[in-house]
Amino acid sequence: RNVDTIVCLDEFEEVAQSILSQMAASYYGTGCRFSLAFPETEQTLRDERESWQRIRFRPRVMRKMRHIDSRTTFLGMPQPVPFFIAPAGLARLGHPDGELNIARGAAAHDVVQVVSSGASASVDEIFGAKSPEQIMFWQFYVPSDRVLAEKKLRHAIELGAMAIFVTADVPVLGKRERDLKLKARSQNYEHPIAAQWKAAGASDWNAVKNRGISDIPDTAHIDANLCWDDIAWIRQRAPGIPIVVKGVGCVEDVELAAQYGADGVVLSTHGGRQLDGARAPIDVLVEVRRRNPALLKQIEVYIDGGVRRGTDVVKALCLGARGVGLGRPILYAQSAYGAAGVSKALQILEEEVQMAMRLLGANTVADLRPEMVEVSSPERW
Numbered sequence: 001r002n003v004d005t006i007v008c009l010d011e012f013e014e015v016a017q018s019i020l021s022q023m024a025a026s027y028y029g030t031g032c033r034f035s036l037a038f039p040e041t042e043q044t045l046r047d048e049r050e051s052w053q054r055i056r057f058r059p060r061v062m063r064k065m066r067h068i069d070s071r072t073t074f075l076g077m078p079q080p081v082p083f084f085i086a087p088a089g090l091a092r093l094g095h096p097d098g099e100l101n102i103a104r105g106a107a108a109h110d111v112v113q114v115v116s117s118g119a120s121a122s123v124d125e126i127f128g129a130k131s132p133e134q135i136m137f138w139q140f141y142v143p144s145d146r147v148l149a150e151k152k153l154r155h156a157i158e159l160g161a162m163a164i165f166v167t168a169d170v171p172v173l174g175k176r177e178r179d180l181k182l183k184a185r186s187q188n189y190e191h192p193i194a195a196q197w198k199a200a201g202a203s204d205w206n207a208v209k210n211r212g213i214s215d216i217p218d219t220a221h222i223d224a225n226l227c228w229d230d231i232a233w234i235r236q237r238a239p240g241i242p243i244v245v246k247g248v249g250c251v252e253d254v255e256l257a258a259q260y261g262a263d264g265v266v267l268s269t270h271g272g273r274q275l276d277g278a279r280a281p282i283d284v285l286v287e288v289r290r291r292n293p294a295l296l297k298q299i300e301v302y303i304d305g306g307v308r309r310g311t312d313v314v315k316a317l318c319l320g321a322r323g324v325g326l327g328r329p330i331l332y333a334q335s336a337y338g339a340a341g342v343s344k345a346l347q348i349l350e351e352e353v354q355m356a357m358r359l360l361g362a363n364t365v366a367d368l369r370p371e372m373v374e375v376s377s378p379e380r381w
């Protein structure tokens with residue numbers, strides 16, 4: 001199928017499913033907890049797709065909608081659109097150019113790519129592929145070995161990372177059962193990023209080099225003792241660089257992130273891959289708005305998980321999100337069509353966002369207000 005025939009993000013997944021290896025499809029697709037015998041599994045993964053439908057619009061008409069401006073800022077940096085590419089590992093499982101496809105597609109639309117610590121290309125390659133003015137952020141899995149942690153952090157900053165997304169929801173890797181099956185069959189698979197760790201001087205490289213995909217990144221490479229005081233540790237080593245805590249699941253932790261001086265949070269369940277049964281991030285955003293709306297002015301609140309439509313992006317913005325991240329759609333787009341697929345996906349989403357704004361009666365992002373949506377389960381308010 002020609003990339004020009006694609007009209008919505010879900011179609012990239014359809015095309016990708018027909019070409020991806022079973023291992024890649026399982027790694028990309030998996031949530032936590034899966035069994036054929038009991039189909040009601042992967043609860044969080046399913047819930048975050050469905051959650052967007054719990055929110056309906058209250059559109060306004062007769063508002064002069066010819067001109068639409070979807071620009072915003074992330075952490076003070078101007079953006080043409082209120083969405084970004086969420087960090088997702090192992091893009092090369094789907095296409096030989098992997099993360100470089102994502103970098104090139106993002107450049108075509110000035111969309112921020114948050115470069116994953118679990119990428120299958122090195123940070124040098126990925127940041128090396130960016131155009132001079134292109135904004136890239138870097139996602140940080142803080143290793144237990146703080147000498148290595150500091151080295152990785154400083155290196156990403158030297159390469160030009162404009163913000164650090166500290167992933168906080170992986171004190172242990174979730175039980176991703178679709179993927180675990182294939183891990184069993186891939187004992188001798190040498191993981192592409194193991195070599196990078198070796199190059200970065202990871203002391204326990206030998207312990208990880210023959211692990212399956214589900215074991216990577218491993219607990220040795222993500223400090224299970226990460227805590228709020230570590231924001232200051234990172235801040236000291238990344239002066240002037242905004243810090244965003246990724247993987248927050250309740251209002252209390254948004255409050256703590258603000259108290260400890262983070263610049264932003266991402267409400268996220270890691271794409272339903274960590275704690276199965278965790279609430280969909282949009283429900284958490286509703287909770288923040290209900291319990292402590294002032295927080296939305298103190299700290300930038302981002303959200304990801306199950307976003308597939310411009311209307312999803314617009315709903316999140318109405319409820320106070322600053323920006324919305326996309327994980328799997330970008331992996332599928334680059335698997336199916338390389339950089340052209342990423343570019344097409346971003347174009348589709350941009351057009352959908354602008355169309356949704358026009359139909360809703362919002363000329364600018366600032367016009368997207370909570371009164372423009374209704375959340376269908378009132379107890380959630």
Ligand code: FNR
Pocket residue numbers: 027028029086087088089090116117118119139167246268269270271272304305306307325326327328329331
């Ligand atoms: C991820 N995610 C992720 N997050 C992170 O902080 N570091 C990482 O390396 C990865 N890797 C990763 C791989 C794959 C295959 C997936 C699907 C996800 C989580 C990601 O940033 C984001 O939170 C979710 O992907 C958002 O959900 P959707 O858009 O995939 O539904």
